[in-house]
Amino acid sequence: MTLHSEFAIEFTHVDYAVSADHALLSDLNLSVRPHETLVLLGQSGSGKTTTLKLINLLLVPTSGEVRVEGRSTLEWNPIRLRRRIGYAVQEVGLFPHYTVEENVALVPKAEKWDKRRIRTRVEDTLALVGLQFPEFADRYPHELSGGQRQRVGLARALAANPPFLLMDEPFGALDPITRAQLQREFATLSKRLGTTVVFVTHDVAEALLLGDRIALIENGSAAGVYSRSEFLASSDETIRAYRETSRLSA
């Protein structure tokens, strides 16, 4: 990995507009350090998801620049860039006609790994997310519970061992107990793997549990980036409002 800057991902003066009078992001500046988990915390419609999609080039900035590993996303071959970035979303989006094994093997197969290596990797990745290969490999997504589906989604995102992981409220649709369990497991897992994670959520407790730093996204730009302790100590009104929602105090 050749880093031309100290940041793994960097947004500089990024605007994104769907039309001339409808801007979703304006002058967004944000940087993600290597191996950290940066949480994008914000309300619905604040631009969190848009920010995420600019990183894997599902969207192209209207102006400004998004740099990944020091290189503008526009200079990357989109396919090469995306294969370095795992992607997990709330609706999971598993291929319904693929088994668990085939779903997890998606990127390794696209990268033309040999069969044995894929098989081993699928076993290992499923184990990472707490699923036993013999029990789950041949199941189809509709035969899984919501939590299991999200685990498979996570395994698919991690399968090719990507240095980056983008997560868009991945645990948002799960019941509270399953959610808490997956959050704890993910916190350990991402640290162990050293993956650079950008994690979107509107849940403060989740942000504090998972984030090394928390970026507050408001009206399409970053209102501030805080470490956990800064976030807990801040007297900023919005942050206080957020803390109230989960009755957290410093």
Place this chain on the structure above:
Amino acid sequence: MSFLQFVAKHRLEIVTLTIEHLWLVCWSMAIALAVGIPLGILLTKRPRLRALVLGSNNVIQTIPSLALFGLLLPVPWLGARADRLTITALALYALLPIVRNTYTGVREVDPTVLEVATGMGLTPTQVLWQVELPLATPVILGGVRVAAVITIGVATVAAAIGSGGLGEFIFRGLAMVDNNVILAGAIPAAIMALLADAAIGLLQRLIRRPRR
């Protein structure tokens, strides 16, 4: 002479005309599939063409089959041979259900699945072959099923312009006012349509079962 006696006496001709009929249907379906599926996919990528293509296809469907044969007759290469003309006309009829169902089937694929597929670095070609087409297949087959039944039916009219098939019996029977002759054409055509319908229906269920 009873119908069964008639069938027994003319069994060779019935078999020959059934094969002829099948040949016309297979060629027109092959052409309709080869054109219709790519066209349906194209419409999902170029939505602006949709109204034009589906609209003109609808217009073709409203032209009575006998008139369509007549209209294609003066077309230089096509009009030169009856079977060429028939296959073209039949393919045109089969086109609409195939194009429409391909379009609908591909459009109905869960947008989240497509977004994740793209987001994980699949190329547009990989997304098409690994995600869009497999998931659209049951719907596409539904269109093929309708097209096959239409084609088998309309192909009977082709006898009017001399390209043979089971319509030969029907037109002859009409001229002779002999129900046995009409039925000798109509019943095999009906059986063929039912078999095609059942076979494609079975295929649809087989494909759908393990995957849902």
